[in-house]
Amino acid sequence: MSWDTQRSGAGPVDSELVSLDAAELARRIHAREVSSVEVTRAHLERIEAVDGPAESGVHAFLHLDADGALAAAGAADRAIADGGPVSPLAGVPIALKDNLTTTDMPTTCASRILEGWRPPYDATVVTRLRAAGLVPLGKTNLDEFAMGSSTENSAFGPSRNPWDLTRIPGGSGGGSSSAVAAGESPLALGSDTGGSIRQPGAVTGTVGVKPTYGTVSRYGLVAFSSSLDQIGPCARSVLDAALLHEVIGGKDANDQTSVSAPLPPVVEAAQAGARGDLAGVRVGVVSEFSGEGYHSGVLAAFTDAVRVLGELGADVVEVSCPSFAYALPAYYLIAPSEASSNLARFDAMRYGLRVGDDGEHAADEVMSLTREAGFGAEVKRRIMIGTHALSAGSYDALYGKAQKARTLIVRDFTAAFETCDVLVSPTTPTTAFAIGERSDDPLAMYLADLCTIPSNLAGNAALSVPCGRSADDGLPVGLQVMAPALADDRAYRVAAAYEAATAGSAAGPRIPELRALETSR
Amino acid sequence: MSDITRDDVAHLARLARLAVSDAELDMFSAQIDAIVDTVSKVGEIPDDVPPTAQVVPQTNVVRPDTVEPSLPRDVVLAAAPAAEEGRFRVPRILGEGA
Amino acid sequence: MTATVESAPYTVEEVCEHFDPVMGLEVHVELNTDTKMFCGCANAFGAEPNTNICPVCLGLPGALPRVNGTAVESAITIGLALNCQVRERSGFARKNYFYPDMPKNFQISQYEDPIVFDGYLDVPLDDGGTWRVEIERAHMEEDTGKSLHIGGATGRIHGADYSLLDYNRAGVPLIEIVTKPIVGAGVRAPEVARAYVTALRDVLRGLAVSDVRMDQGSMRCDANVSLKPKGTEEFGTRTETKNVNSLRSVERAVRYEMGRHAGVLLSGGTIRQETRHFDEQSGTTSAGRPKETFADYRFFPEPDLPPLEPSRDWVESLRAGLPERPWERRARIQTEWGLSDEELRDLVNAEALDLVADTVDAGAPPEAARSWWVSYLAQQANTAGVTLPELAITPVQVARVVALVGEGTLTNKLARQVVDGVLAGEGEPDEVVSGRGLAVVSDESALTTAVDEALAAQPDIAEKIRAGKTKAAGAIVGAVMKATRGQADAARVQELVLERCR
């Protein structure tokens, strides 16, 4: 954890400002009821109050750039004062997952191997945020190289769930989700390879969106699994997520997998959905996403959500996607395979950590010593599994078959979307589990992504929206809404309608009360 | 089980340039064996299913052959573990194929 | 560590008494695109180290490759020139291995679906015949950086203390052209290997897609050689010889490996499948560091790049733009200019064919153009120790000199002085003519005065001419030419002398 400046002002945190939606903050800033600098300062103070210490606080941030944030906020205020056109989110603070390159802050991927590395270029999404006048506060924690479902694989210690600091905030983007849930930032960016935006969103009671593959540029996202990775928004409301989605989305010449198709009208869809009418919308409940391993409290909350969707006018049907049974195995072959290649560049030659360069060890040995010292256990495990899956002797049986599984999963989605406009499921089978509970059992950890992985393999859009609390433990549950590729707007519409229908009741407070933690420090 | 042995894992670690310890070898070989066993479920899929490597619905994406600015060398070398004479300094390199 | 040099006791004739040689040639060609294969950095030879690098070609975290469209076009063009088929759907793949000169520790290449495949090249041989070399495939990939090995006794990779890396070359577009096994060449195998690489170089030069400079590494050849005992069908174990940096070396390396293999096999030994390095000095090969037995490149489809599906229209427009094959062009030129085989060969050997052709294209008659390049300019190049193409004069300038002679402004002798001026950097031919005051003296009265003066100075000779001994006029002409510092038209002076003595 590095702090560029100490706490920038004394006095109590403005608890109203840090609990507002981004859209409302933007409205007030643009109407000059409050300045971006004041909003930014309020969030910096909230971070100061709840984020540390690393051993017991929320620990959402790996790096904070208070000076840079206040400077960007000042610039946004001046642009607004000048009266020219500003983007809808100009002046609103945002937190960035620390696997996005930034020229003014380190990018570590929560790994020792990149500790202190300052990229010489900004990720495309970061360039777009800056151009739109958003205010980057800092870089958020993650499982090392985004490999994990709890942030426990961070080399710099886990983040904690603001609803219960003994529990995980999800992963890999647990820093971004906990920052948004704890009122440390109204918005954040994450990356979703197998659920790393949606699953943290679900367990922290926030909104997390994995856009259609190819609709948000990956340039500057440190690659985990290139054919699955997708950057997306983390927010407290569906509309906020949509507003951020429109800032970061769209074709980018620097990413040749980015698609030329126009970005779906997600903001419009979120606004339409909020009017609460889902008449004629065909909602498919995926029957495979239930049963063994699912908490009863999660299933109950989900069943209630489906009931609400029906009340809003949706036609609810059950659909079967039998090939989803292959999703988890296929994912844990494809993602490690691509990762084994993507992470080969961390070799101590050009940047990052170097270990063992004593004049005796040859380059090859220094590479091995550095990678051994610089990577954590989960990263090493996945690199070796991927290396195995791609080896000549196993390629056909493992990597090759995983690609075939991908075809079957795409076919299941295609068939389901012939009869349904969207598909729904619980985002994750359980609520947030306790820190340490699954850290010695990789296979148990992998189950957290059971419901989210199929959309990564098929490349379609999917999001998680808060779905009340589990009766078992009172912790947040997520509703996953999946839509066909390039039809992200459908998921936004359904999620916004559900959000509006449940506002103020089942969802409960969106920001947990962390004053106890503040005073105990 | 998937029959991943301790020697197999040592071999994978060597290929992947990971100087794993003996204790890690014990741990990883048990875990990787269990994981590979689980993911081998994809073996049930018939061979005649075509593969999907990418889900990007486009082809022939190319850029014009136009020179763009490169990075300033001093910035790049400043981030390197070691540099000398405008170049990256690295430990001695053994012959090809290492 | 010094490599053991194994002797090659057998000549190719002796080898072929027992064995049939089988060759496979892999040629890497750097394209001369303006930018690299997957980023916008300049593709330039000889730049200051690490000045043409960016997040992409340096393999920085988060960077993504972007395919250079011109490189794809060049790859297809090369394939078409080699009579290949163009694959309807082709893609990139990652070849994974760790090496410090490769920033991502994988090379973006093509694996199962190269852009072009199944072609052939009919290669002209020394005796005027041709040999059809079948092409397996040609694919796109990226080059590696360059390392400099510091310290140690030899300054070479073995024994060095450390290395310095320059990534300017990393990501430069490469086309790898792979032949099918070349069988049946027998004792001519070394010649066929050289002739193939020569023909390939000429074709690529004609396409203007690469500098094809083997000395600078923009064209590199790996030669695979194996021997199969006569009368058997199964190929023997092959070795791959790298570092073959000239056309002559291709021939020598193949010849050496044939002899070495035979020596090992005939003494009851076995050939190890290995990479060998060719030594230009000794003409021998030596074993490289043995490859790890488990070398496994773990190819898989490059997830960052969508597939290529060249349209039929695109391919056909590239095919329509293909230039004549170099040897077909040579045959045409030989007929058009009426050259003997020997004259043509001299032109080719002196690298003068293109220069003469360009001079002709600039308006000079073929004979005059050829004469300038193979005689006077060849002498000047020889004196200066450079090749003809390196001489500081262009075909257009030579054509202008020829034109000035043709219109009578220059004599051949003056023309040579103009050429000297151009070579000395004095500007265009016309500038040298005026700068040095070299135009022919065509003022008749001045010439007549000079003739009269010369006749008056040598009355005995004047008398002989008047007596009908016209051969004596030579001495007067010489005197006039001397007096005019060579700027007179000697033929006209001759006429004037005879006129004044009539």
Ligand SMILES: [Zn+2]
């Ligand atoms: Zn570059």
